[in-house]
Amino acid sequence: MKVLITGGAGFIGSHLADRLLADGHEVRAFDNLDPQVHLQGGRPEYLDPEVELQTGDVRDRGAVRRALEGVDAVVHFAAAVGVGQSMYEIERYTSINAIGAAIVLEEAVERRDAIRKLLVASSMSIYGEGQYRNPRTGESGLAPWLRPESQLAAREWELLADDGTPLEPEPTAETKPLRPTSIYAINKRDHEEMFLTVGAAYGLPAVALRFFNVYGERQALSNPYTGVAAIFSSRLLNDRAPLVFEDGRQTRDFIDVRDIARCCALALTEHGADEHALNVGTGSIAPATSGIATPTRALPQSCSASAPRSRSRPACRTCSRGSRARRPRIRWTRRARRWLRAASRVDRSQRLDRQHE
Numbered sequence: 001m002k003v004l005i006t007g008g009a010g011f012i013g014s015h016l017a018d019r020l021l022a023d024g025h026e027v028r029a030f031d032n033l034d035p036q037v038h039l040q041g042g043r044p045e046y047l048d049p050e051v052e053l054q055t056g057d058v059r060d061r062g063a064v065r066r067a068l069e070g071v072d073a074v075v076h077f078a079a080a081v082g083v084g085q086s087m088y089e090i091e092r093y094t095s096i097n098a099i100g101a102a103i104v105l106e107e108a109v110e111r112r113d114a115i116r117k118l119l120v121a122s123s124m125s126i127y128g129e130g131q132y133r134n135p136r137t138g139e140s141g142l143a144p145w146l147r148p149e150s151q152l153a154a155r156e157w158e159l160l161a162d163d164g165t166p167l168e169p170e171p172t173a174e175t176k177p178l179r180p181t182s183i184y185a186i187n188k189r190d191h192e193e194m195f196l197t198v199g200a201a202y203g204l205p206a207v208a209l210r211f212f213n214v215y216g217e218r219q220a221l222s223n224p225y226t227g228v229a230a231i232f233s234s235r236l237l238n239d240r241a242p243l244v245f246e247d248g249r250q251t252r253d254f255i256d257v258r259d260i261a262r263c264c265a266l267a268l269t270e271h272g273a274d275e276h277a278l279n280v281g282t283g284s285i286a287p288a289t290s291g292i293a294t295p296t297r298a299l300p301q302s303c304s305a306s307a308p309r310s311r312s313r314p315a316c317r318t319c320s321r322g323s324r325a326r327r328p329r330i331r332w333t334r335r336a337r338r339w340l341r342a343a344s345r346v347d348r349s350q351r352l353d354r355q356h357e
């Protein structure tokens, strides 16, 4: 099979390319090598020489049409990916993410006789806050809204039921109502709805995968708009204390990029996930601050002293219920240590932007 990966020079795309090549497929990457992600410019060294790289923007119809020539499957990863940045670069995010997806879809539909599968990256951010249960009533599957401003001002960090009972987090099922709280998350919800809707209308098998927090080699630690693990790690590698908001007890579901690649490869070659939007996470909850604790060095003193509240109202606890995806193979703590040791060799001198804060 010949697979086109838009955004294929990026973090997850390049790992998926490795996986597909190892499985005997051909890979074409289509990527504009966005300077925010690709600081060095040019073809990334980590991209396997077997990957055919075409450079271009997903909003350039002619370039997308050329990229689609001769392919059997399309993976759409190209995106502007920063949650915070999306809230003040609304037009750029919506243009790259929504218009880019629209053009990829229109051109894929033109080639629907040849294309056997569409796969798009969605994100756990579309859920907003995670899923909870009330320990007093036993009610589960609760989908609370973000914590109110007044509660955060009172430095009360837990999610509360109407009677004040602190709610307990539980794995988030795909059936949980979607409540995106950023332009990026709205773009990702659009991505999955656009791909599934167009796929169904034209008889093109389509899959949307909701990635949880992905980590691993090649993640651009110098990009201030990546996730919490990369942000904490980047600060540590630059001898700066991570800034921990609230009580530091927020949780996330961290998944190794190679598990993500394995899952995408399965979704491309098998049919069980067709026409579905599925969680891809480990199903186990890790404190977001394990992004700090995992590096071999000790936690700087100043870290525990700083407990401001975030400027935004981030989700408190998110974890996947991987009900339909297969189990992950790689554990966060073991894998993250190796990733961060490798990162310390290459990323220490790179810039650290104020946007981290």
Ligand SMILES: NC(=O)c1ccc[n+]([C@@H]2O[C@H](COP(=O)([O-])OP(=O)(O)OC[C@H]3O[C@@H](n4cnc5c(N)ncnc54)[C@H](O)[C@@H]3O)[C@@H](O)[C@H]2O)c1
Binding pocket: 006, 007, 008, 009, 010, 011, 012, 013, 030, 031, 032, 033, 034, 035, 037, 038, 056, 057, 058, 059, 076, 077, 078, 079, 080, 081, 096, 100, 121, 122, 123, 124, 188, 210, 211, 212, 213, 214, 215, 220, 227
């Ligand atoms: N990393 C995560 O934790 C995570 C979680 C959920 C979803 N996702 C999604 O997975 C996909 C891949 O994310 P990633 O972490 O590899 O990000 P990344 O930034 O490393 O890769 C994205 C790639 O897209 C390219 N790109 C950006 N704008 C483009 C444009 N206009 N035209 C062509 N190419 C463009 C970039 O140059 C980059 O190589 C994205 O769609 C992202 O929303 C990532």
